[in-house]
Amino acid sequence: MARSRRRLTTCTHHAKLKAQTVPTGRSELSEKLLFLRSFVAHPRRMGAVLPTSRRAVKCMLGMADLDRADLVVELGAGTGSHTRAILSRLGPQARLVAFEIDPVLAANVRDRLPDRRLEVVAASAEDLEQHLDGGRPEVVVSALPFTSLPADVGSAILDRAARVLAPDGVLLVLQYSPLITPRLSRRFRWLRRKVCLRNVPPAFLYACREPRAPGTGTAEPDSANGPA
Numbered sequence: 514m515a516r517s518r519r520r521l522t523t524c525t526h527h528a529k530l531k532a533q534t535v536p537t538g539r540s541e542l543s544e545k546l547l548f549l550r551s552f553v554a555h556p557r558r559m560g561a562v563l564p565t566s567r568r569a570v571k572c573m574l575g576m577a578d579l580d581r582a583d584l585v586v587e588l589g590a591g592t593g594s595h596t597r598a599i600l601s602r603l604g605p606q607a608r609l610v611a612f613e614i615d616p617v618l619a620a621n622v623r624d625r626l627p628d629r630r631l632e633v634v635a636a637s638a639e640d641l642e643q644h645l646d647g648g649r650p651e652v653v654v655s656a657l658p659f660t661s662l663p664a665d666v667g668s669a670i671l672d673r674a675a676r677v678l679a680p681d682g683v684l685l686v687l688q689y690s691p692l693i694t695p696r697l698s699r700r701f702r703w704l705r706r707k708v709c710l711r712n713v714p715p716a717f718l719y720a721c722r723e724p725r726a727p728g729t730g731t732a733e734p735d736s737a738n739g740p741a
């Protein structure tokens with residue numbers, strides 16, 4: 514199927530998540546407080562003050578066929594905004610491997626979302642390949658703050674995500690600015706971008722397909738591309 518190389522749309526459609534995926538008001542508040550506490554301790558690693566909104570999560574996950582995936586990887590689970598929504602879309606035999614570098618947040622997601630399909634790995638997403646046993650995920654979902662992470666860490670994660678993807682797979686990326694676009698174009702031949710205004714701050718959502726062979730991207734190295 515022919516796909517346009519780049520597209521930009523605004524996410525405006527209305528829909529509700531399944532009831533069982535929505536946290537109660539009380540647990541939602543405690544998730545926000547936990548998130549905020551982690552942000553105060555590690556602002557650059559967290560990259561955001563609040564968890565991603567349900568609308569932005571829905572809009573982002575809508576760019577992939579999660580219900581048909583056997584293996585999904587999440588990078589930067591935080592308090593589980595994406596994790597919960599991914600699980601609600603996965604089939605009964607599918608697997609979700611979620612990376613979260615903060616051990617407190619990782620343990621919290623493990624406790625709050627007991628599900629035999631979910632494995633929470635309390636490690637850096639740089640270790641991605643070591644935890645997949647050769648598995649090739651059809652979908653990789655990232656809300657990592659590439660803008661504020663050290664450039665070499667972000668680049669290593671993007672390279673590894675592109676390398677492990679299944680041949681027809683998709684990498685979904687959430688950012689708070691479009692600065693990452695050249696870094697993604699350097700690694701993927703096909704990009705689609707949406708903007709979700711119903712998130713604090715507004716979220717730039719990318720779907721990236723068709724990884725380039727390493728070293729074939731045309732632009733300068735990541736370090737020459739500012740902080741993104």
Ligand SMILES: C[S@@+](CC[C@H](N)C(=O)[O-])C[C@H]1O[C@@H](n2cnc3c(N)ncnc32)[C@H](O)[C@@H]1O
Binds near residue numbers: 559
């Ligand atoms: C912006 S938060 C996103 C959290 C959640 N997915 C959401 O959307 O609300 C980024 C998360 O990535 C985690 N993180 C940062 N660097 C990481 C790394 N190298 N490996 C794994 N997780 C990382 C942070 O601890 C934080 O929980």
